[in-house]
Amino acid sequence: MKDFQNHKLYNPRDSKAPESLAEKLRMYRKKQHLSLEQAEEETKVRLKYLIALEKGDYSQLPEDVYTIGFLSKYADFLDASKEELIRDYRQERGSIGRPRSITLKTQVKESRVFLTPRIIILGLVFLGLIGIIGYISYSIKNFTSAPNLELSSPVTDQVIRQDNVEVVGKTDTGVTLKINDQVILIDDKGNFHETVKLQSGLNTIELRATNRLKKETVKIVKILAEY
Numbered sequence: 001m002k003d004f005q006n007h008k009l010y011n012p013r014d015s016k017a018p019e020s021l022a023e024k025l026r027m028y029r030k031k032q033h034l035s036l037e038q039a040e041e042e043t044k045v046r047l048k049y050l051i052a053l054e055k056g057d058y059s060q061l062p063e064d065v066y067t068i069g070f071l072s073k074y075a076d077f078l079d080a081s082k083e084e085l086i087r088d089y090r091q092e093r094g095s096i097g098r099p100r101s102i103t104l105k106t107q108v109k110e111s112r113v114f115l116t117p118r119i120i121i122l123g124l125v126f127l128g129l130i131g132i133i134g135y136i137s138y139s140i141k142n143f144t145s146a147p148n149l150e151l152s153s154p155v156t157d158q159v160i161r162q163d164n165v166e167v168v169g170k171t172d173t174g175v176t177l178k179i180n181d182q183v184i185l186i187d188d189k190g191n192f193h194e195t196v197k198l199q200s201g202l203n204t205i206e207l208r209a210t211n212r213l214k215k216e217t218v219k220i221v222k223i224l225a226e227y
Helices: 023-032 036-043 047-055 062-080 082-093 117-146
Strands: 149-152 158-160 166-170 176-179 182-184 192-196 201-210 217-225
Touching: 023 047, 023 062, 023 082, 036 047, 047 062, 062 082, 149 201, 149 217, 158 176, 166 201, 176 192, 192 217
Parallel strands: 158 217
Antiparallel strands: 149 166, 166 192, 176 182, 176 201, 201 217
8 A cells, every 4th residue: 555645735715726636636736746546546546537537528437426435545545535526527527416217228029929720720639649748658658668567465475364355456457467377357447356275285376467578577476375
C-alpha cells in the first residue's frame, strides 16, 4: 500500500478553487505527487477509467453504478471526501435524483397447436403401432426365456405325517407342466393344484415347466413322510 501523505484540504475561499470533478481529482492527486499508474495499482481501477474521470469524459465510463464504485475507491486512495465527489459526479452527469433502472424485456412467443382430424388419426395409428410392438416384444420374451414356476406348497425338507401332499403353484400359460414326469393340468391363468402320493420315508418331487421353444424351469422339493 502507498504511504498516504498529508495534504492541504481544498479551501473554498481560494481564488483558483477547482470547480469540476475532474479538476478536483487532478488537484488531489498532484498535491500528493501521485501518478495515475500508482492509483491504478492501488485501487485496481483500470487506468483508462481513471483518465476519463480526470478529464470529465463520461462517454468513456460505464454505467453509473460501476462508475460510482470506481470513484469511491479513487476518493479513498486520494484521502478525499467520497460524498462530495460522488455528488459532483451525479450533478455533472445529470443523474442526481434519477436512479438508473434495468428493465428486463421478456419476449413470450405464443405457440398454438391445432388438432386436426388428420393429426388425431395419425396419433391413434401411432399409439396402435406402439401397442402392437409392445405385445410382440412381450410375447417373444416369453417364448425365448425359460417359463416362470412358482411353488406355494409344499416347502422343501418338510416333514409330513400322511401319505400324500398337495402341490400348489403357478406357471406361465401355454406351458407343459409335469410333476414326477406326469403331465399336470393348469388353468387359463397358469395355476395348478395336484395331490401327490407319498411313500414312507424321503420323497423327491420334481416339477418341470416346458414352453413351446423347449425352454425349461425345474424345481425339486424333498419331503419326509412319516406315517
